[in-house]
Amino acid sequence: MLSFGLLAACAAQAPTDESRQDSNAVSISSGVSATSGTGPVMGWSTAGFLGRNPSEAGIKAQARVLANRLKSHGYDTVLLDDFWYENPSTTVDAFGRWTADPSRFPNGLAALADHLHGLGLKVGFYVTPGIPVAAVEQNTPIEGTSLHAKDIADPGRYETNYNFGTRVMHGIDYGKPGAQEYVQSRANQLAAWGADFVKLDGVGNGNVADVQAWSQALRQSGRAIHFNVANSLDANNGNTWKQYANSWRIDADVACYCATQVTWNTVVSRFADVPKWVPFAGANGWNDLDALNVANGTLDGLTNDERRTAMTLWAVSAAPLYAGDDLTRIDGYGLSLLTNDEVIAIDQAGHPAHPVSQATNQQVWVANNGDGTYTVALFNLASAAVNVTANWNDLGFSGSASVRDVWDHRELGSFAGSYGATLDGHASRLLKVTPGTGATPGRRYEAESSANTLGGSAVLSGCVGCSGGQKIGYLGYGGTLQFNGVEAPAAGTYVLGVDYTVGDSGRSIQVSVNGGAPLELPFTGTDDGAWGNVQSFDVPVALQAGSNAVTFANPSGWAPDIDRITVAGTGSVAVVNRSSGKYLDVSGASTADRATLEQSAGRGRASQQWTLADAGEGHFKVANRNSGKWVAIPGPTTTQGTQLIQSGDDGGENAQWALAPARGGYYRVVSRYDGQNVDIRQGSSAVVQWADHGGSSQQWSFVAF
Incomplete structure (x- = not known):
């Protein structure tokens, strides 16, 4: 259990070996947009419904719906994804470039682009890195030069190609003359066809030179072209993708390659992957979550709630919104999701949520x-x-x-x-x-501030996901961090929000205020090695009026890395039930002794505001702001289900409590007198005591007033 201002004994033991890893990421670069100056792209992609079978006729049918029903809401781009070209190991044009499959596109891609432009739409094309095997075998000339394919190819290396396999595209040696000119010829070809968007797929950390070459080539193509790189990219190279591209795929395909377009599992995986990418999004550079499949009902593989959740995540992430569904079969609910202009405005505003x-x-x-x-x-x-x-x-x-x-x-x-x-x-x-x-406003204090004091092994390090791009790491085993000058307008109880990173399974840290006895907190880890994934933990603390010092330490283990702290409130807190979302309150806002306690909707009344005071030995008392009386067990009694009251302070243990942490920043409030928890009675507003049953009705958070 957690004490209020005192050392606690329940937090989990932190790992103690030297394998503690900290991501020393470089600071965020503002970057330069690669090509056209746009916000998140909106439109439709062949990668979903048409998949492996794109065709001129199929795309035109989808484009008509896009133009007639969705373009007025901002959806204006058609992306011709993979499977449009002939096998690069056998067929290339005179300059060693891909050729469109004539069985799918009998009139060619330039004619298709003209048709789409005539509908007021933009068009995008798909490519992968490298030079076709056929170009090397035929040693085709590089357009505009005296060089040939064999002059730039790395024949011992193959690039990823999802259509025809792993041995159809040779790598390019960018140290050789003609390499950039060959990529320029490919970019010029796409620009001549009318490209407004180019997706370079199959990109990994080994393809930075390809990304640079394509970025330069598209800039010099004579058209404003949005440059997208894909997929499952590495966030540690986020600055590189942002410098050279306008959007980048942060994850694998959202498609499930099953009987439906996607599944809940393929959608929900994005929640774990988006946070570390948040710092890179904005100002002409966007985190691409892949196609949005929310318009076809059961064909999507999602319930209505799941469809709305997917659209919500994409929108608050400022992600490109390109549908992957069959637009000719949009259902009413799907249309309402795709055309909610207020939601679209959030996406296009470009403020990614975390x-x-x-x-x-x-x-x-x-x-x-x-x-x-x-x-x-x-x-x-x-x-x-x-x-x-x-x-x-x-x-x-x-x-x-x-x-x-x-x-x-x-x-x-x-x-x-x-x-x-x-x-x-x-x-x-x-x-x-x-x-x-x-x-x-909450008062925020950065861990890296020069006003703070570091001790022992504590060091400043880079952090992709952290506020200001920095944090303090190597806390614990003598490493300490003291925030100096933490201000409070008056003496009272405040909510201390701690932003932290833990890439392993979890750690504990001790927090002390103004040199007082430390409070030990267990911090949940992400257990994925991602030390730039910021989480938050709230804890109520007692501050004196004016300046305070808040110290973080762990003498017996490694502690979390600290990004910043936030002090919120004016001296009192609400105690909010996790199950109901309602506030701990005094019935009728009474000031009478022995008035019963209840839960009620939060409206800021003084009877819903509380302060905590030290009761010794890891326990505290909870006083109501309106009455000045304490939360107590009447009697006192150990009877389970007894409704709690407010009472004058007689020093009894029935008015003394401890905090036991629950996951997600919630706490159980446990009686010193009989060990039962503050709970809510089923079907009633009554606040009662009850033995621990692990339910959310016994979990409470502290919210600043």
């Missing part, structure tokens, strides 16, 4: 819109219905805020401290949150 925490399947993602508002997405990735709550202090402010449901275009009202909703399995909500005039 998760507050990914410790559980109930996730809150947030983006600061830069105009005083926030985009907030609530996701329930689990299969059963559960409450998901966004706490304002996680967004960077405290107080009240108005909430708008973006999907339904509906104002939900003003909410103090947080907003929560019960979501069905795999469901989501998309919100616009506007802090009220009385809201207090």
Whole structure:
């Protein structure tokens, strides 16, 4: 259990071997856009429904729907993905370039592009790195030079090609004259056909030279062309992709290659992969999550809730929105998803959201819109219905805020401290949150600030996903970090938000305030070796008015790396139930002794505000701001189900509590008197004591006022 301001004894032992890895990523580069200056692309791709069978007739049929039904909402690009060309090991043109399959495109790709342009649409073409085997075997000339294919080919190396196999494209030796000229000839060919978009697929870390060459060639092609690189790229090379391309695939294909377009599993995998890419998105460079398959109902392989969740993730990630469905069979719900202009506006605004925490399947993602508002997405990735709550202090402010449901275009009202909703399995909500005039900005302190004090092994390191691109690592075993000058407007209880990274299974850290006894916290790890994936953990702390010092340490093990802390509130906190999303309150806002406790909707009343005070030996007392009385067990009694009361302080253990951490930043509140938990009674507003049953009704979060 966690003490309030005292050393705790329950946190899991942190790993102790020297294998602790820290990602020393380079700082973020602003980069230069490779080609055309655009936001996230919107349109349709052959990679989904048409798949291995693109054709002139099939594309024209889809393009008619795109132009007539979706173009007015921003969908204006048709991407001709793979399978349009003849086998590069046997067939090339006079300059060693791919040729269109005449059985699929009898009039050629230039004619197809002219048709699409005539509909007011843009067109994209697909390529892979290298030079065709046929070009090398025939030793075709390189256009505009006296050189030939054999002069630039690396015959001992093959490039990836998903259509015809692994031995149809030789690598290119970019140290040889003619290499750049050959790529330029390919880019010129696509530009002559009318390309507005080019996708270079089969790219990995070994293809940086190809990406550079294609980027330069497209710039010099005479057309403004959006350059996309794919797929399953390495975030450690994110600065490279951003420097040379306009968008980049962060994951494998979303297609399941099964009876449906996708499955929930192929969609939900994006949630784990997006966060480390967030710092690279924006200003003409976008994280590509692959095709969006939400328009064909059961043919998509998703429920309606799952379809909306997919569209929500793509939109809040500022990802390209290109449909992969059969547009001639869009159902009504799918059309409503693709044409919700308020959701599309979030995508096109280009403010990528990040998760507050990914410790559980109930996730809150947030983006600061830069105009005083926030985009907030609530996701329930689990299969059963559960409450998901966004706490304002996680967004960077405290107080009240108005909430708008973006999907339904509906104002939900003003909410103090947080907003929560019960979501069905795999469901989501998309919100616009506007802090009220009385809201207090959270005070944020970067770990790398020169005002802080480092001790022992603690060092500054780069961090792709961290605020400011830096963090403090190697904490623990003598390595310490002290935040100096942490301000509080008045003495009281505040919510301390800790942004951290842990790439292994989890670690613990001790937090002390102003030299007091430390509080030990268990921090969940991502267990994927990704030390740039930032998570957050909230804990209530007692601060004095004015300046405070907050110290992080772990004398017996490695601790998490620290990105920054946020101090939210004005001196009191709400105690919010995880299951219901409702606030701990006093019935009727009574100030009377022995008035009962209940849960109620959060509205910022003084009776919903609490402060914590040290009760010694790892326990604390909880005082109501309105009455000044303490949360207590009446009697006292050990009877399970007894409704709790507020009471004057007589020093009894029935008014003393401890915190036991639950996953996702929630806590169980455990009685010192009988070891039972603060719980809510089924079908009732009553707040009771009950033996530990592991349910979310016994889990509470602390939200700043």
